[in-house]
Amino acid sequence: MTKKIYVIYTGGTIGMRPTDSGYAPSGNMMALLEEKLPEHVQAELPDFDLVEYEQLIDSSNIRPDNWKQIATDIADHYDQYDGFVVLHGTDTMAYSSSMISFMLRNLDKPVIFTGSQIPLCEARTDGLENFVGALTLAADERIKEVCLYFNGRLMRGNRARKQNAYLFDAFDSPNFPWLGRADINIELSEYLLLKPSQKPEFMLDCDSNSNVAILQLFPGITADFVEATLNQPFKAFIMRTYGTGNGPDGDQALLDALKKATDSGKIIVNLTQCHRGTVHQGSYAAGSALANAGVIGGLDTTTEAMFCKLHHLLSCGKTPEQVTAQISIDLAGEISL
Known part of the structure; x- marks a missing residue:
């Protein structure tokens, strides 16, 4: 049975385009993905629906209300999809993947955060591989938690940190091993993956102002x-x-x-x-x-x-x-x- 993935585009470098003031969030992500993904590649990927938020953000502007929007969106569509991908800016991705891990606990499906260091519109973008990898992992039923995927590394979302502003290896998990690695083969360290024994628990309260x-x-x-x-x-x-x-x-x-x-x-x-x-x-x-x-x-x-x-x-x-x-x-x- 074909897996169906729900993709949320919140903004961030992956969908930005150049402006007179530098790169800025831009819409029409689906058209950009279709332009970059050949049909034969799309045919090998899990089916997905993409929702693009009306107010796209540079993740430097992230606020608690954005976390509530993302968590509520996933909770509302949880029963209709097999996994979730969140396209997000890199600057605060570790905060967002951490927060969603606390708001959506005991998951029995993957939620994978990813983004890019170079926008999809550029020739040397890392966004395409990150998107394809995240989409593939979001269909893996062994993963039952919130993760962050970047440059071939799968990390627990609340263990990841942005460590470099200039390398494609932007993220690491300093105090916990990577959960997996996507090279020629996708290899997961299954003994590290969360194995919840309770039903999913959605705790969507999130104060608008930071405490x-x-x-x-x-x-x-x-x-x-x-x-x-x-x-x-x-x-x-x-x-x-x-x-x-x-x-x-x-x-x-x-x-x-x-x-x-x-x-x-x-x-x-x-x-x-x-x-x-x-x-x-x-x-x-x-x-x-x-x-x-x-x-x-x-x-x-x-x-x-x-x-x-x-x-x-x-x-x-x-x-x-x-x-x-x-x-x-x-x-x-x-x-x-």
């Missing part, structure tokens, strides 16, 4: 700067620290600012600035001091996935205590326990 902010430590950071940041109207903060989760434990005023914020109900999660690795707040005294101030270790979750996890939990109405309890719980494969 989460990011604070990055830097040498010489002051207590006044930290306190001013934590006084902003956000419910949760990701604090990007050094190494395995260390901060300036010699600055008591800074530690007091953190403790004041956590005592008031603010959630502060400790993630490392390192590209790879995990947070262990007890490895050094500099990390233990943060724990004593009420900062919660985020282990090896990516910044993008933690940002979306916190926003998702708060959008669902969880209390600070409930959110805190779930930070170290694996909800959608985003964390190594």
